Amino acid sequence: xxxxxxxxxxxxxxxxxxxxxxxxxxxxxxxxxxxxxxxxxxxxxxxxxxxxxxxxxxxxxxxxxxxxxxxxxxxxxxxxxxxxxxx
Numbered sequence: 001x002x003x004x005x006x007x008x009x010x011x012x013x014x015x016x017x018x019x020x021x022x023x024x025x026x027x028x029x030x031x032x033x034x035x036x037x038x039x040x041x042x043x044x045x046x047x048x049x050x051x052x053x054x055x056x057x058x059x060x061x062x063x064x065x066x067x068x069x070x071x072x073x074x075x076x077x078x079x080x081x082x083x084x085x086x087x
Contacts, residue, residue, distance in 0.1 A: 012045060012046055013043055013044070013045045014043040014044050014045075015035070015041040015042060015043025015044075015073075015075075016037065016041075017035060017036050017037025017039070017041060018033060018034065018035050018036075018037070018041045018043055018075065019033075019034045019036065020032060020033050020034070020045050022048055024048075028084060028085065028086065029048070029052070029084075029085045030058070030082050030083060030084050030085065031045065031071055031082070031083045031085065032080065032081075032082050033045075033062055033073055033075060033080060033081045033082075033083065034080045035075035035076070035077060035078065035079050035080070036078065037077060037078075038077050038078070039077060040074070040075070040076055040077060041073075041074070041075045041077075042072075042073070042074050043072070043073060044067075044070040044071060044072045044073070045070065045071050045073075046069060046070055047066070047069050047070060047071055047085070050069045051087050052066055052085040052086065052087055053066070053086060053087060054066070054085070054086040055071055055083050055084070055085055055086075056083065056084050056086070057081055057082070057083055057084075058082050058083070058084045059080075059081055059082035060079060060080060060081040060082070061081065062074060062075060062081035062083050064081075064083045066085075071083065071085070
């Protein structure tokens with residue numbers, strides 16, 4: 001499948017209207033969350049691995065926490081946030 005080979009994946013976020021993307025660099029891993037909906041969003045996204053032990057918002061508050069291999073969050077309508085994941 002061309003899309004899969006290009007890195008396109010299914011949005012596995014549990015909150016409707018929220019998109020996310022992982023950024024991994026030498027400095028660590030972060031998750032960009034975007035709530036494009038008109039409703040408050042509470043949801044979760046599956047993590048890339050279970051090695052992460054801490055999640056902290058570094059741009060806008062997302063109420064981020066880690067549970068059972070998922071990043072849980074809270075976003076206001078039309079809010080975006082960046083969450084840093086630490087091992």
